[in-house]
Every structure is written in structure tokens, then in C-alpha cells.
Amino acid sequence: MSTISHPVLKQPVKLACVQLMQPVEGSDKAEILKNAAAHVAKAASSGSKIIVLPEYFNSPFGSQYLSEYAETLLPSPPKREEAPTFYALSAMAAENKVYLIGGSIPEFNPQTKKHYNTSLIFDPEGNLLATYRKAHLFDVDIPGRVTYYESEYLDSGNKLGLVDLPDYGKIAVAICYDVRFPELATIATRKGAFALIYPSAFPIATGSIHWRLLAQARALDNQLYVVLCGPARDTRGTLVAWGHSLVVDPMAQVVVEAEEKETIVEWELDPNEIEGTRKSIPVSAQRRFDIYPDLSAGTIQFEDPKLEEP
Structure with a gap:
């Protein structure tokens, strides 16, 4: 239960x-942040x-761009000249x-020479609330559609992203390919998250068939809001994004969705929608942990504001 x-x-x-x-080769980081x-x-x-x-959002995809766009976040807080995006995000939140x-x-x-795909979460005062390093790297080979190996130039994180927003409650933050792994979503939900938020960049090949399906599946499984936020499409990129940022409600309905262009999509998250769905279809109360294990039990590693090496 x-x-x-x-x-x-x-x-x-x-x-x-x-x-x-979506940034492409030659994109100016200062202009991206502006x-x-x-x-x-x-x-x-x-x-x-x-x-x-x-x-x-601040870099093209690919190992060839790391030297120009990657930022050093450790030790925390980082040096301003080594992490302009960190300070720009902090200012956006505070302002x-x-x-x-x-x-x-x-x-x-720089100490380990490792690169990560890292999310930074800030509060309304501009303080760093949490960080999350992408746990599941996008290594796929779909003949005739897409071949990409993110692990060739990035290392994976080893903790879950569960973040407390004091005014509202807990959210789970994961990145793109992580949405295909329901275990992360299940654990976060049982730890009290009201939304699963995935900054993402699906390519057209997989976005066109799985983007909506995966978002709705995670919402259906967990009866909470699911948010996929992707970049607008630029066909000059090494990985051409699907776009279509969306919000799915606790009944697994897509309530708002963008097209492929640069835009903003908004939705009000309502606690009554979560509670009403869970009351109408009470799967949480009907779980049988006497015949299968509770994924949220036991020792689980969660991210905290201070980045640490594995």
C-alpha cells in the first residue's frame, strides 16, 4: 500500500x-543564455x-563540442568564468x-576528466536546490532511423533526482532517455513526487513514435503529472530534435503540447486532479507487496545540491 x-x-x-x-555548430553561448x-x-x-x-539547451550534441560548451561545476559553487550557465540560471530564477x-x-x-549530462535546479532566490546527472545514456542503433552512442563521450550519474520545492512539494527530475526506465518514476512517486519532469531532446526518429506514448505511460503508471520539455527543431543539428514539449495529467491525457517551433507551453497543475485520479482508480492502495517487492524500499541514492564524484 x-x-x-x-x-x-x-x-x-x-x-x-x-x-x-536547439543549438547547432557555431551557436554563441552568450546569445543562447540571453x-x-x-x-x-x-x-x-x-x-x-x-x-x-x-x-x-546551451550546447549542440556531440563530443566535438565539449571543449567549447562544457562547464566545470565542481567545487561548488563553481568559478563564474568556468560556469556561466550556472550563474545565468541562478539569475533567471532570482529575477x-x-x-x-x-x-x-x-x-x-577536470580532476577525473569525465563529462556528464547535468541538470541544475534553482529556487526563487537563485539558490541551487539540487543537481541531477543523467543516469541512462542514449545508446541506440535503429537501422535506417537513428544511431547514436552518448556513452562514447559522457559518463552516467548514479543517483536519483528527487527535489523538494518547499512551496509545492516534491518533483522528480530525470533526463530524456531516463523516461524509458519506469523504475525511476515508480520510486519517485512512492517517495511523494507530484510531477515527473524530464528535460529531453528526442530525435525525430524516436520522438515521432514514442514521445507521447512514454509520457502517457509514466503518468498512467503513477497517477501524477508528467512533463517532457524538448528543444525546438533545427534541421542543421547533429541530432535533429522532435520538439513537441508537453504536459500529461494524472489520468494520462496530454493536456498541452507544442509543435516543433520555439515556443512556451503552460499548464496549471491541480492537486485535486492527482487526488481525484488516485481515489477513482486506487492502484496504490491495491498493490500486493506480499507477492512482489516494493521498488522504493531499501537503500536508494538521491542527488543533493553538492555534486560529488561516484
Whole structure:
């Protein structure tokens, strides 16, 4: 049975996905951050209190771009000249008084020479609330459609991203390919998350067939909100993004979805929708942990604001 006996979302909250243009070779990071700041301010001005950016929003995809775009985040807080995106995100959150899930950026650790795909989450005062390093790397080979091996240039994280937003409750943050692994979502839900948030960048090949399906599956399994925030499409990129940022409600219905262009999509998350769904279809209370294990039991590693090496 579920151990959550109180509303997981404390009050209604408007959330925005900022579908920024996908960076390509030659993209200027300063201009990318300026554009991101303008879109975050626009979303905040319309009342959004939780704002999500896409995966790799400040960099093109590929090992050839790491030397130019990757940032050093350790020790924390990082040096300003080594982590301009860190400080830009902090300023966006503070200036707009919002919780900001800063998509993800390429992170470099000079001591270990490792690179990560890392999400930074800030509170409305601009303080770093949490970090999350992508756990499952995108290594796929679909003949005739897409071949990509993220593990050729990135290392994986080894902790789950569960973040407490004091005004609203807990969210889970994971990145793109992580959405295909229901264990992360299940554990976060049983730990009290009201939303699963995935900064993402699905390519057209998989986005066209699995993007909506995966978001709805995670919402259906866990009866909470699911958010996929991807970049706008630029066909010049090494990985051409699907776009279509969306929000799925606890009944697994897609309630808002972008097309492929740069835009903002917004939706108000309602605690009554979560509680009503769980009351109508009470799967949490009907689970049979006497015949199968509870995935959320036992020792689980969660990320915290201070990045640490495995």
C-alpha cells in the first residue's frame, strides 16, 4: 500500500516548458543564455512559478563540442568564468522569483576528466536546490532511423533526482532517455513526487513514435503529472530534435503540447486532479507487496545540491 496519506501537491501551480531553439555548430553561448533569459521572463510574467528548459539547451550534441560548451561545476559553487550557465540560471530564477529546472548542460570534471549530462535546479532566490546527472545514456542503433552512442563521450550519474520545492512539494527530475526506465518514476512517486519532469531532446526518429506514448505511460503508471520539455527543431543539428514539449495529467491525457517551433507551453497543475485520479482508480492502495517487492524500499541514492564524484 502507498505510504503517502496527504496531498502530494500542496497548492495549484502553473508550470511552463520553454521550448528553446536547439543549438547547432557555431551557436554563441552568450546569445543562447540571453534568449533563455527572455523566455523565462516571459513565462514568469504570465504566472508560471515552475519553469523547465530543454536538455542540452546551451550546447549542440556531440563530443566535438565539449571543449567549447562544457562547464566545470565542481567545487561548488563553481568559478563564474568556468560556469556561466550556472550563474545565468541562478539569475533567471532570482529575477523572476520562480523555481527553475535548468534543462541540462554538459558538465566537465577536470580532476577525473569525465563529462556528464547535468541538470541544475534553482529556487526563487537563485539558490541551487539540487543537481541531477543523467543516469541512462542514449545508446541506440535503429537501422535506417537513428544511431547514436552518448556513452562514447559522457559518463552516467548514479543517483536519483528527487527535489523538494518547499512551496509545492516534491518533483522528480530525470533526463530524456531516463523516461524509458519506469523504475525511476515508480520510486519517485512512492517517495511523494507530484510531477515527473524530464528535460529531453528526442530525435525525430524516436520522438515521432514514442514521445507521447512514454509520457502517457509514466503518468498512467503513477497517477501524477508528467512533463517532457524538448528543444525546438533545427534541421542543421547533429541530432535533429522532435520538439513537441508537453504536459500529461494524472489520468494520462496530454493536456498541452507544442509543435516543433520555439515556443512556451503552460499548464496549471491541480492537486485535486492527482487526488481525484488516485481515489477513482486506487492502484496504490491495491498493490500486493506480499507477492512482489516494493521498488522504493531499501537503500536508494538521491542527488543533493553538492555534486560529488561516484
